Amino acid sequence: MYIYLLDIKFKIDCSFSxxxxxxxxxxxxxYARNxxxxxxxxxTDxxxxxxxxxxxxxxxxxNDKK
Structure with a gap:
């Protein structure tokens, strides 16, 4: 069994609130879920x-990497 994890931090420039x-x-x-x-x-943050x-x-x- 394989577990794939992505941890991402990013800046949202268009966010004013x-x-x-x-x-x-x-x-x-x-989008990720559906x-x-x-x-x-x-x-966090x-x-x-x-x-x-x-x-x-x-x-x-x-572990198919097509």
Whole structure:
């Protein structure tokens, strides 16, 4: 069994409030869950309006690298 993990921090230039930040993060997380079928969550930097820290994880039985 293989576990794949992605931990990413990035800056959101178009974010002028926490509401703008949540909108951007929500669209990324929804895309990951619905289209890519991977689990994701916001990790830290919740009170900073220009920075985000997201984590993504998925589990697979094979290591197919096509």
């Amino acid at each position: 926490l509401k703008d930040k949540r909108e951007v993060i929500r669209s990324i997380i929804d 289209s890519l079928k991977i689990s994701s969550a916001g990790l 919740n009170d900073m309006r220009n920075f985000a820290h997201l984590g993504f994880v998925t589990i697979s039985n094979d």
